[in-house]
Amino acid sequence: MKLATLRTAGGSTTAALATGAGSYLTLPATDVGALLDQPEWRTVVKEAAASKEQKVIAADEADLAPLLPRAGKVICCGLNYGDHIQEMGRELPEYPTLFAKYADTLAGANDAVEVHGSGRVDWEAELAVVVGSELFHADEDQAREAIAGYTVANDVSMRDWQSRTLQWFQGKAWDGTTPVGPVMLTADEAGQAFEVRGYVNGELVQQGNTSTLVFGPAQLLSYISQFTILRPGDLVLTGTPGGVGMGMTPPRFLQDGDVLTTEIEGIGRLENQFRIHAPVPANA
């Protein structure tokens, strides 16, 4: 099944089930994270689908919120596709390169992304893994069992800020700049690998297959759980394939008005227009 988080009237959100007919059926949880917090969430979805008491929302009326608007942890892996690693001039890693961001960084699948104060806004199309149950000191099998599903994300990066210091956080954690969604495909319906693609104004710029990941989803979750607990609704981004703007000659970055499309076959597509502004004047 495919699950989404939709914005509703009055600034709140609801979890929803994507139906085969292209519409959404609302579910009794404020978002996908809150749904996954219920151990019997599969039963909750089935009962809601059967009860016909939930509201149906047409696809063209659905306002997609960030899939996990209150994710406790959003942990990202860098340098995880062989081709992207080579494009950045680095060697294949022995350990995953990890960094953290917060739920504030997330954006909805079709949200306009507003950037104030970066002139080097770059794209990173990624498969993201949604945690379905608690994991701590877990081995890979336990981690695999704990995967609730998969979604699409773009780890949009402000390269000017990212390269100011050794640590990437300040180029990666801009509020409302990491689109995630449109849905989570549950793990039971997912295949072994995903084709990840990124487009700028319709032009294909990134393409990769998650079968070439150095560290796969279960491996990443197990590794992270050696030092910090993962909980339902936490999100792990698995890294980006080759084709980012800073790797091009000359480097290419998003311009005001550009549309970034991020898609994974079998899951869905993010389509985000970027508004690139000067820094807020008071702080220039």
Added chain:
Amino acid sequence: MKLATLRTAGGSTTAALATGAGSYLTLPATDVGALLDQPEWRTVVKEAAASKEQKVIAADEADLAPLLPRAGKVICCGLNYGDHIQEMGRELPEYPTLFAKYADTLAGANDAVEVHGSGRVDWEAELAVVVGSELFHADEDQAREAIAGYTVANDVSMRDWQSRTLQWFQGKAWDGTTPVGPVMLTADEAGQAFEVRGYVNGELVQQGNTSTLVFGPAQLLSYISQFTILRPGDLVLTGTPGGVGMGMTPPRFLQDGDVLTTEIEGIGRLENQFRIHAPVPANA
């Protein structure tokens, strides 16, 4: 005034006011973060102190929880003292080096710290700043106004994991390893600078004065707020002075049973015994 978060029966916590007599007066909030979430928190404290309806807890019966057990953001600055920067072999920075961790990383002021799977556990005594009101795109004056107070933290670091990749996160975000507290000294009672000291088994190993910070508290908060919102109860660690174990010749790390003491004059003292274990066998 000095505020703390205390553990209470049944696994919950309460905010508390440290009294001049060395005891604590419980406050009507689950922790210092929840207290700061109330815009009129100063009035809440004053009324609680006057009402005599709150419970008094003797200092030797107080079980100190992490000061901000549910902090939404814990953002750390590295390389911020001139002497520590030189000890690490680096040049004075133009921008603050920032990285993130999560509230799970925090520990109470006197908690035993359990480490499974690192053999290079190092100390970083730090002044931490507690955010008191929302900040986004704030200038330094706005940031200064938004500081609720100051506390003591130790950004304990697993150097073996930290040095595995370019990003420090995996060496910094181990659950229950960053002691913070014992109290927050409110900004109105704080001086211009703090003397920060770290001890291992009573031996002074770190000493620095926050007057020598490259980026001061208000500057850090303003800088961070250019890309992500800060909210009441968020925590910003300001970096550590010289004297960390990895900078010694030969390098020195915490051993099983060692006691790490972190103190800031005028605020208080953390005293944490370390239990250093082998990795959990299932994941070795």
